Amino acid sequence: MKSPVCLLFIFLISCSQQGEKMTEQEYLEHGKYIWQNFVPKSGQSEFVHAELLRSIEKLRDEAHGNGNINFHEKCHLLLIDFLRSKLSDNELFDEAVLRQINSDLNKISIEVRHEQILELAC
Numbered sequence: 001m002k003s004p005v006c007l008l009f010i011f012l013i014s015c016s017q018q019g020e021k022m023t024e025q026e027y028l029e030h031g032k033y034i035w036q037n038f039v040p041k042s043g044q045s046e047f048v049h050a051e052l053l054r055s056i057e058k059l060r061d062e063a064h065g066n067g068n069i070n071f072h073e074k075c076h077l078l079l080i081d082f083l084r085s086k087l088s089d090n091e092l093f094d095e096a097v098l099r100q101i102n103s104d105l106n107k108i109s110i111e112v113r114h115e116q117i118l119e120l121a122c
Contacts, residue, residue: 052086055079059108080105 022030031053038050045051059079062068068076087093087101 048086052083055083063108077109080109 034050034053035057038047039045039054045054059076062071062076084102084105087105088098090098093101
């Protein structure tokens with residue numbers, strides 16, 4: 001099963017194609033193109049679409065590579081807040097899509113906070 005972060009990225013690309021259906025391979029190719037051409041090796045990108053991808057990838061990497069053990073509010077929650085601020089535009093997405101985006105971002109935030117609380121209790 002794909003993570004909410006991965007699904008969110010695939011969902012965003014598909015929504016941005018103005019109704020055109022894309023295959024999973026096309027999603028991956030779009031993401032790879034953005035990553036290779038617009039995401040810098042370090043630091044933030046000057047392009048919003050690249051920064052969206054960089055943020056999603058940082059969250060995915062932390063979840064899959066580290067089990068969110070290094071999740072930090074000053075970094076990772078800022079990424080979630082950035083994604084929410086850029087993706088909550090009702091001119092880009094209809095109400096159903098906005099609900100799904102916010103639901104996915106809430107799920108990431110809640111899961112991580114729940115894990116942190118469990119760690120503190122042990």
